[in-house]
Amino acid sequence: MMYIAPPPKPQETPAHTDSLTQIEKKSTPQISSPVPNSVSAGADTLSLVKFGTNFSNFANGNEKLIRIESDEFSATFSSKGGKLIKWELKQFTDWKKERLVQLVEDTKKGDLNLLFSTTEGKIVNTGELYFQTNASSSAIITNDNSHTLEFILPISGTSKLIRRYVFKNGEYGFQTETIFLDMQHIVAGDEIQLVWEGGLRLTEFNSVDEAGFAQALAYSGGELTTIDAASIGENPKSNFSGLTNWVGTHNKYFGLAFLAQEEKSTGGYLEGKHLPQPNQGVKEIYKIALKLPFKGTREEKIPVTVFLGPLDKSVLQSYNADLDQMLQLGWAWIIRPISEYFIVPLFNGIHYFIPNYGIVLIVFSLIIKILLHPLTKKSMDSMRKMQKLQPMIAEMKEKYKDEPTKVNQAMMKMYSEYGVNPAGGCLPIILQMPILFSLFSVFRSTIDLRHASFAFWITDLSVHDVLFTLPFSIPLLGTNEISGLALLLGITQFYQSKQTTTDPSQKMMIYMMPVMMFFLFNTFPSGLNLYYVLFNILSIAQQQYINRSHKDEPLQKVDPKNRKSSWVQRMAKQAEEARTGRRKK
Numbered sequence: 185m186m187y188i189a190p191p192p193k194p195q196e197t198p199a200h201t202d203s204l205t206q207i208e209k210k211s212t213p214q215i216s217s218p219v220p221n222s223v224s225a226g227a228d229t230l231s232l233v234k235f236g237t238n239f240s241n242f243a244n245g246n247e248k249l250i251r252i253e254s255d256e257f258s259a260t261f262s263s264k265g266g267k268l269i270k271w272e273l274k275q276f277t278d279w280k281k282e283r284l285v286q287l288v289e290d291t292k293k294g295d296l297n298l299l300f301s302t303t304e305g306k307i308v309n310t311g312e313l314y315f316q317t318n319a320s321s322s323a324i325i326t327n328d329n330s331h332t333l334e335f336i337l338p339i340s341g342t343s344k345l346i347r348r349y350v351f352k353n354g355e356y357g358f359q360t361e362t363i364f365l366d367m368q369h370i371v372a373g374d375e376i377q378l379v380w381e382g383g384l385r386l387t388e389f390n391s392v393d394e395a396g397f398a399q400a401l402a403y404s405g406g407e408l409t410t411i412d413a414a415s416i417g418e419n420p421k422s423n424f425s426g427l428t429n430w431v432g433t434h435n436k437y438f439g440l441a442f443l444a445q446e447e448k449s450t451g452g453y454l455e456g457k458h459l460p461q462p463n464q465g466v467k468e469i470y471k472i473a474l475k476l477p478f479k480g481t482r483e484e485k486i487p488v489t490v491f492l493g494p495l496d497k498s499v500l501q502s503y504n505a506d507l508d509q510m511l512q513l514g515w516a517w518i519i520r521p522i523s524e525y526f527i528v529p530l531f532n533g534i535h536y537f538i539p540n541y542g543i544v545l546i547v548f549s550l551i552i553k554i555l556l557h558p559l560t561k562k563s564m565d566s567m568r569k570m571q572k573l574q575p576m577i578a579e580m581k582e583k584y585k586d587e588p589t590k591v592n593q594a595m596m597k598m599y600s601e602y603g604v605n606p607a608g609g610c611l612p613i614i615l616q617m618p619i620l621f622s623l624f625s626v627f628r629s630t631i632d633l634r635h636a637s638f639a640f641w642i643t644d645l646s647v648h649d650v651l652f653t654l655p656f657s658i659p660l661l662g663t664n665e666i667s668g669l670a671l672l673l674g675i676t677q678f679y680q681s682k683q684t685t686t687d688p689s690q691k692m693m694i695y696m697m698p699v700m701m702f703f704l705f706n707t708f709p710s711g712l713n714l715y716y717v718l719f720n721i722l723s724i725a726q727q728q729y730i731n732r733s734h735k736d737e738p739l740q741k742v743d744p745k746n747r748k749s750s751w752v753q754r755m756a757k758q759a760e761e762a763r764t765g766r767r768k769k
Contacts, residue, residue, distance in 0.1 A: 243313065403507075409422060437646075645710050
């Protein structure tokens with residue numbers, strides 16, 4: 185519940201309320217407001233205790249549902265609370281591909297409420313009050329048209345609370361405006377809150393994977409605050425004050441955000457819960473609230489923009505509020521810039537010409553391989569030279585088997601003579617890692633691959649592919665479904681390791697790595713696995729080409745005048761000099 189503390193006792197200074205967002209009541213004397221004439225007739229005792237004289241009349245009533253449709257969404261609002269009870273996205277279906285994606289949690293019976301305290305010491309949640317409306321039961325918005333929906337709470341002859349919504353065709357969301365007319369003697373404190381309690385409804389097949397992407401966020405002054413209820417039983421909270429641009433929450437592919445308008449915000453509140461679900465499932469529920477100022481004037485209008493739609497980069501950027509920070513594109517300091525300014529634009533650019541995302545991934549893999557070719561070639565050349573040095577290294581180890589210092593000295597001398605850097609095979613791979621991590625982040629979370637089919641058994645690039653199903657569950661994996669692409673990934677990894685591994689001491693890794701890769705990638709999205717399979721195949725072809733091109737090329741010593749010692753050689757030399765110096769002492 186959003187509020188749990190009882191109202192303050194009469195003739196006492198109101199205390200802070202331990203509520204969802206810890207609304208603070210003014211410590212000034214309470215002002216009695218006129219009691220409407222109809223209170224005694226329409227309000228029961230419980231309603232009077234809970235809501236006070238001003239709002240108890242509206243605790244009961246008849247609910248009216250209003251349906252609003254545009255090209256992008258189909259929404260249902262209720263006169264009970266003037267709240268949203270259903271929000272369907274017409275361009276997206278659920279994981280079964282049978283129904284439209286619906287983002288409002290069914291169990292909450294609606295969301296998007298106002299929360300404020302009254303001069304009678306009550307905390308009012310508008311979701312429990314019945315509003316009046318003259319709206320028709322349905323409205324369809326076409327072309328460039330817009331539609332306005334109003335819910336009114338007529339508290340007295342001059343005092344009204346109005347919830348106004350404005351919808352425009354082609355937008356994922358709407359504008360909402362809260363209007364307080366002559367409410368300065370009824371609303372206490374200097375703050376109200378727009379709240380969302382139920383989180384977002386699950387939309388994907390794998391709830392564990394979907395929960396892994398879920399978060400609550402707030403953006404203020406160029407800084408992003410996030411909370412993540414990552415483990416069962418966790419209940420993280422963040423309550424903050426100050427000008428806030430927006431608060432929001434998202435799952436893997438869809439998000440919700442409240443965007444403050446005209447710099448009208450005084451802070452926000454985030455809270456998360458991690459809950460177990462049937463069949464080893466998981467769900468993360470995030471509550472968000474945007475704190476809004478109440479100045480106590482005769483007429484107050486508080487506008488907020490509500491976004492409720494797909495985590496699509498172009499859609500989020502259209503709000504000009506850094507809403508694309510909701511996208512999970514990797515570590516902000518190095519991975520995210522590569523994802524945002526290189527991987528995503530290149531991927532979208534290819535798709536502009538090629539409609540099938542599977543073929544897009546093939547072309548994308550080829551382009552990335554070409555761009556990384558200089559680094560990869562350098563790594564493979566270094567490994568090829570190291571392979572040719574292996575017989576000489578083995579001979580040295582046998583010759584000086586009881587003198588490891590001499591072995592190291594001889595190896596360093598040999599590396600210098602032949603111009604080989606023992607770390608030359610690792611450094612290019614390390615330089616590639618940020619790009620590979622960026623690809624991993626993008627392909628796991630991009631909504632473009634959701635429900636995108638490729639060919640054969642690969643019907644959805646956003647979930648793991650299933651080549652066949654076993655009659656039993658595999659230990660460690662916890663599933664009986666076998667991914668065909670994960671098998672191909674393991675096979676290509678084995679073949680690639682056979683090509684590059686010559687050291688007998690590393691022979692076991694040739695067999696262990698493919699198995700590990702299969703176990704790791706078996707439940708990963710097929711789009712991600714398809715990319716890595718293609719990348720491995722291209723790497724194998726590249727390795728074979730380099731090996732054949734230099735097959736009969738002898739390993740030649742470098743002219744002493746042109747020798748450049750590697751950093752490994754320099755470190756070894758310094759270590760040897762240090763050991764020699766200690767012996768002399």
